[in-house]
Amino acid sequence: MKIHSNTIHKVYQTQTKQNTNSKETNTLPKTDKIEVSAHAKQELSLHKIKSEILTSLDQENSKDRISELKALVKSGQYQVKHREVAEAIIAYSEVLSGKNDE
Structure with missing residues (x-):
């Protein structure tokens, strides 16, 4: 599913918690931008929302990051x-790794 450029998006900024035991104290947590269209949110379609999230993750992240x-x-x-x-x-x-644990 493509997210069209003329669609209003809800953008979720998620981030990894800082590791207080880490030796790297000057590093900022990684963030990921996840977009969901207003249409999917309005319909409250979990399947549609997940589909758009997956599309967003695919565009923004590598397999290793996911x-x-x-x-x-x-x-x-x-x-x-x-x-x-x-x-x-x-x-x-799980899809990327070829596993489906449902």
Whole structure:
């Protein structure tokens, strides 16, 4: 599913929590931009929302980053305000790795 340029988007900025035990104290947490169209939100279609999230992740991130996000989400180290975003990250990383644990 393509997100059209003339569609109003809701943009979720998510970020990895800072590791207080890390030796790299001057590094900022990574952020990811995830876009969901207003139309999908209005319809409250979880399937459509997830589809758009996956499209956004595919455009913005590499396979390595998505795998990293999956591990962070599962461990609680990733700040995601919306459950759909976390679920989509996990589902998408499983598709990339060829696994489907449903």
